[in-house]
Amino acid sequence: MSHKFRSQRVSLPLILLFGFLVIGSVVAAESDPWLRPDFAPAPPENQLTPARIHLGQLLFFDPRLSRKSTMSCASCHNPALGWSDGLPTASGFDMHTLARATPTIVNTSFNSIQMWDGRKSTLEDQATGPIEAAGEMNLPLPELIERLRAIPGYASKFEAAYPGMGITAVTVARGLASFERTVLSTESPFDRWRKGDEKAVSASAKNGFELFQDKAKCAVCHMGYNFTDNGFHNIGLKTEGEPDVGRFAQRPLKSMHGAFKTPTLRDIALTAPYMRNGSYKTLMEVVEHYDRGGDDKTNLDINMVPLSLTASEKQDLVAFLESLTGVPPDVRVPALPH
Amino acid sequence: MTSRSHSVLRLSLMAVVVACAMPALAGDQTVSQAKKAFTVGVLKAKVGDTVTFRNDDEFAHNVFSLSDAQSFDLGSYKKGEVRTVKLTAPGTIEVECAIHPEMKMKIEVSK
Numbered sequence: 001m002s003h004k005f006r007s008q009r010v011s012l013p014l015i016l017l018f019g020f021l022v023i024g025s026v027v028a029a030e031s032d033p034w035l036r037p038d039f040a041p042a043p044p045e046n047q048l049t050p051a052r053i054h055l056g057q058l059l060f061f062d063p064r065l066s067r068k069s070t071m072s073c074a075s076c077h078n079p080a081l082g083w084s085d086g087l088p089t090a091s092g093f094d095m096h097t098l099a100r101a102t103p104t105i106v107n108t109s110f111n112s113i114q115m116w117d118g119r120k121s122t123l124e125d126q127a128t129g130p131i132e133a134a135g136e137m138n139l140p141l142p143e144l145i146e147r148l149r150a151i152p153g154y155a156s157k158f159e160a161a162y163p164g165m166g167i168t169a170v171t172v173a174r175g176l177a178s179f180e181r182t183v184l185s186t187e188s189p190f191d192r193w194r195k196g197d198e199k200a201v202s203a204s205a206k207n208g209f210e211l212f213q214d215k216a217k218c219a220v221c222h223m224g225y226n227f228t229d230n231g232f233h234n235i236g237l238k239t240e241g242e243p244d245v246g247r248f249a250q251r252p253l254k255s256m257h258g259a260f261k262t263p264t265l266r267d268i269a270l271t272a273p274y275m276r277n278g279s280y281k282t283l284m285e286v287v288e289h290y291d292r293g294g295d296d297k298t299n300l301d302i303n304m305v306p307l308s309l310t311a312s313e314k315q316d317l318v319a320f321l322e323s324l325t326g327v328p329p330d331v332r333v334p335a336l337p338h
Numbered sequence: 339m340t341s342r343s344h345s346v347l348r349l350s351l352m353a354v355v356v357a358c359a360m361p362a363l364a365g366d367q368t369v370s371q372a373k374k375a376f377t378v379g380v381l382k383a384k385v386g387d388t389v390t391f392r393n394d395d396e397f398a399h400n401v402f403s404l405s406d407a408q409s410f411d412l413g414s415y416k417k418g419e420v421r422t423v424k425l426t427a428p429g430t431i432e433v434e435c436a437i438h439p440e441m442k443m444k445i446e447v448s449k
Binding site for chain 1: 374397398400404411413414416436437438440
């Protein structure tokens with residue numbers, strides 16, 4: 001009896017302590033600006049459902065969404081290559097090389113603006129753009145809709161996802177956006193560290209994170225859980241030939257000439273080569289670019305300055321960047337409707 | 339606490355709530371850019387007034403408008419720096435930061 005009593009007296013504080021720790025860690029995780037929310041936001045008219053995600057997945061992997069039925073969305077946004085393509089710049093219609101790198105679609109659902117130049121604001125706006133772009137999948141939307149309506153197996157998929165709305169450009173865009181909202185970064189060593197596992201990352205990566213926020217100034221643009229400010233910056237990349245005006249085409253302002261949207265850094269070890277023109281093969285090359293304060297100083301973003309990083313600090317930054325990559329999940333390629 | 343002090347507190351709280359709900363009134367005044375946002379959503383002003391934008395963030399901001407009522411580009415500037423625009427015509431001016439498109443506000447300019 002006395003033993004039982006002692007045991008209760010000891011266990012109650014322990015239980016309370018454990019409870020505080022659990023609650024504390026949950027609150028910390030929820031309030032930590034560097035930890036990604038569990039789910040991506042979706043607009044009221046296109047809330048996620050299993051039928052919508054399934055439809056979007058079918059469309060995403062279907063090459064019949066391109067003029068010659070040779071390219072699907074996944075041709076460039078390949079899940080085996082970090083939802084990008086591993087190329088310096090994208091390969092479009094008839095293998096034509098495009099001017100910009102394929103951005104990963106990991107976590108793009110958290111972005112408030114889409115595309116390198118921000119010409120689309122939502123996933124729904126963006127989804128059909130590459131389908132009808134002459135240099136990409138090159139299939140006008142009226143032809144796409146006619147083609148999909150002629151595939152009997154699609155009718156029930158669209159009806160299940162969007163009852164009574166039929167097969168239209170709107171439902172195609174909403175389906176694709178729904179699937180894209182499920183393409184999320186996985187838990188990385190960095191995330192586990194932020195949640196309290198001190199052994200999840202190396203001391204070098206921890207120091208890299210400090211440098212990332214302070215001396216190296218990376219977090220000026222790569223801020224928050226998705227490591228982007230959804231903003232536009234000219235970071236002084238060397239270019240050959242005609243310069244790419246970037247955001248200036250959408251906002252004809254001096255500071256936007258040569259400015260491009262800040263990409264996410266999540267799963268970055270999977271998406272080499274880097275930068276909007278694919279000019280760097282390694283993360284160390286990227287870090288050295290910023291250490292130099294950029295190369296082309298024409299209209300350079302005023303946040304860009306030489307950093308005077310030591311060799312050890314550069315290694316720490318690379319170690320930190322690598323810690324942002326989780327284990328990519330196996331992705332099932334679906335059998336397509338006929 | 340007395341009933342009188344309760345009333346004073348209640349009135350003070352109401353005044354704060356009303357002040358927060360109302361758009362800022364004009365004059366030649368300053369709008370801060372802090373935590374990646376303009377601190378004023380809608381500013382009432384008159385033709386001839388000036389509006390000064392102050393960057394209170396650790397990183398650069400920009401101010402521009404491509405509105406029909408008045409267009410301007412005050413460029414990009416660092417923490418602690420300011421840029422000023424003189425309002426020259428009536429109408430609604432939609433103001434943004436070119437670097438951070440989520441940052442938006444309006445200036446309603448009357449004669």
